[in-house]
Amino acid sequence: MYIYQTDLQKEEAKQPTELDFYQAADRRHLLRTDEETYKLRRLIAGVAGEKIVADYLNQYGKSHWLGIPNLWMNYFGPFECDFLLITRYKIYVFEIKNYKGEFVYKDGFVKINNKQKTFNPIHQTRRNYRNVQEIISEINPNIQVEGATIFTGINNAVFMESEVSDIKITPRSYLKWYIDQIIKEEQENRRLITNQDAILEKLTSYQIENSFLPEAISKEKMATAKRGIQCAKCHGFHIKVNRFNIECRCGYKEDREIATLRAIYDYAVLNHDKRLTINHLLHFIDHQVSRTYLLNLLNQYFSAVKKSSESYYTVTDFSKLKSMLNL
Ligand SMILES: [Zn+2]
Incomplete structure (x- = not known):
């Protein structure tokens, strides 16, 4: 499967995600309510679920298939498709849920572990695939669109106690089987129905920016963040700080540059809406490295904006920095 990224998605990938923000906040001891730690767990589970589906499609799907993860569109209101799969025959709209425990759908209501929920992944899947169907019908009403709720949790039991016939319900243990059905359908319907370029053009014409952007942290809250360079191993x-490395009480030693960059990264993610200045960074790093050393790092890895008052730095591409730091 080929993963397609729209131009807007490529731009957005340079900015920190909500998950990046919550992970940095966690490293800096800023998640203090149950609600905040629950949100972090939910974001981690969500990304993990989406990765499972992409991995299955890569392993069991066809190489000519095209996948678009996390596409935000506006069709009489904003909505997000967790994953869009375009085969030669059909377009599939996947809503991906990574739950644990018992999921029950009955009479239009959802219960997870016996608690009634206000959200409804079944209705969400239906709405999303119908929207995509409407959008695509502007090209050709004969192009088929299928919606599926995919439950990726290995310890998630799914009970559909009311019939749902317009979308597919696919628990993890059926996922490979479902992909096999998609392959079969494509093979049995050999005439090419989908023109991928036309579809991509149509979908992106409805695309909007991701609505789930990280929040901005207040100065007051930032003042309570754990400062200093953090051990990559024990998180203590x-x-x-030595000349070339940092040494943790746990015994772990790490290259000084990487460890310092990781602290800068945390600060930059948490303050993504603010200017990155040397003084703020020195304070955040608790003066564990010198101003000269920090300036060198900033000039090497960040873009400098020279101002007569105080120069500041910007991160050109957060995702690049993140993968360099193995975060
Ligand atoms: Zn350590």
């Missing part, structure tokens, strides 16, 4: 802050 009891470290000694």
